[in-house]
Amino acid sequence: MRLPRSVAGWTIAVFGVLALLMGAVGLIWPETLLGMLGFEIPQTRTAGDYTGVFVTASSMASFNMGVYYLLATATEWRAFYRFTVVFRLVTFTVFTLAVLADVAPGAFFGVAAWEGVGALATAAGLWWDARRAGEAADSGGRGGAGTSNVEPSADAVH
Secondary structure, three states: OOOOOOHHHHHHHHHHHHHHHHHHHHHHOHHHHHHHOOOOOOOOOOOOOOHHHHHHHHHHHHHHHHHHHHHHHHOOOHHHHHHHHHHHHHHHHHHHHHHHOOOOOHHHHHHHHHHHHHHHHHHHHHHHHHHHHHHHHHHOOOOOOOOOOOOOOOOOOO
16 A cells, blocks of 8 residues: 555545544444444343444444545545545534534534544645645646646556
8 A cells, every 4th residue: 555645645544544443443342433422322222223233334334435535545536535525524514413403412523523624634635735736837847745646547456
């Protein structure tokens, strides 16, 4: 696996690793994940309580999303980076509204904040990378690492 080649790539890589790890935690220790999110953990579950199913599905989605983010980082897939900014801001909004509407506990706002801060960090990274690319073009050289406009190569994923 390659290290990220841009500031935006690093933000995507960090989120990818954390999504993958949190997904694994939820799959292996679902009660730990529920506690981290601020949800109550009853001693016993009643019939018709599908919390375990929901945690398994959400954790598997998180694990998979981590893999997707890391793949995007390895290929420096900048269109994906931009896409994530928009949808992580949507996620921030939905999760915040869930807390405000008492659908989710207050501690769940941490998840919303993580999404919002992550989106803004990636947006700032994209801006910074574009700025560096402009400076490199103005100087006639590649400047710095020279990778801010790197597109995935045709053989990046084989």
